[in-house]
Amino acid sequence: MLTIENLSFSRNQKQIFQQFHLQISPHTVTCILGPSGIGKTTLLKLIANLIPPDAGLISFPIDSLGYVFQEPRLLPSLTVFENIAWVGEAVAEERIDQLLEIAGLYHAKTHYPHQLSGGMRQRVSLVRAMVNQPALLLMDEPFQSLDIHLKQEMLQLVHTLWLDYQPTVILVTHDLNEALYLGQRILILSNGPIQIVGDFTRHSATFHKDDCLKMKELLSSSIPLKI
């Protein structure tokens, strides 16, 4: 269980979180939506311990983390295979090959990042994030720069990889469709300081129709929807 208790954080004298609470069940995919610039990326960075909170506690029992950033963040001097192996300590070559195969990147394992398309680079970054089988996977709008077809491919890939060992996933996104496709739980945040204004859980194959309408309603007041 990922637990956030009494989290407070301010930047440039602006209070982004104030006594913020959140609990996320293990082995689930939680999607976080909300207006731009309210601090969704900051929340992921706080969870990843990239920035320290002003106050509060973020606890996660297992210290293994994967992160998919908005940009692929690959090392330009390393090949696809080397980039993936770079984040792991003694990762079996077979494991990387297997993931590359699933991601449709096996043929490009010796390619350098500059030889790949944007979609391929992002797929490499996704494989890299999952190579160590992290218990917690944070994803920060990883599909935002991709076209509709690539986005669809990536969503399927995330789902396939997730089925592999079912890590706890937190996905920050602007796109409700992405959240509805991947998420088992959808949180809608509002700003000033951040509050959870919508918390929806999927109990069957899809979200309840009423929940979908509520989500659209909550989001339409803050961000344009792509539905």
Add this chain to the structure above:
Amino acid sequence: MKTSITMNSLLRSAGSITILVLAWFILATKYPDVLLPSPIVVASVLFKLLGSPVFWSSFFITVLSFLMGILLSLLLGSILGIIAGLSNMLQDVIKPLITLAQSIPPVSWMLFTVLWFGEQGGAQIFIVFVTLVPIFFFNVMKGIHQTPQELLEMAQCFSVSRKKVIRDIYFSQILPYLHSALLIAVGMGWKTIVMSELIVGHGGIGQQLSQARVFFDTPTVFAWTVILALVGLAMEIFLQRFIK
């Protein structure tokens, strides 16, 4: 297409050098050898020099001092550049010292080092070293400062070891800066070593130049200068083409 562009470029370069030699040839007919020896006289002295043991011993002394000076400055300048690049506090301590060393002209260093180390105490190496350290220091520090923060953040996220971060992020980041520094340092170091030998003495091409000048042996001064220019040019071409 590329071959023809390279050929054209080579032909143009050869043309400009031919014009220079021709102009030198014509001017030399108007002046005595002691003022401006002709290319033919210089070439004949050059061939004589190449066959003499003095040439090779002087050449090796100069090359050896130059290489030691440049390697020491590369080592210390890079280490200090990395330290200053990684720590703002240490940058505040190191940077003023390097800036001060840079602002002192090599001629002053030459006079100091003769007093401190004597003629045979490696003063020439020290002068090259102290002249080139700032070049490596500032370039490497800039390389470290330009390291993409997002890559460092990524490495932190995945708990990548410090060794890997230095090798694959910092080092690959500073390599182009080090290459530029090396290009500048080689040219400057080569001139500095000869100048320091000329003033400090104790063997090397600089001392040969000094002796030739004392005896008004201008053709020998020209011959050594041709050798210095050719070696300097060869090193620059080597660095530009083969070390990337």
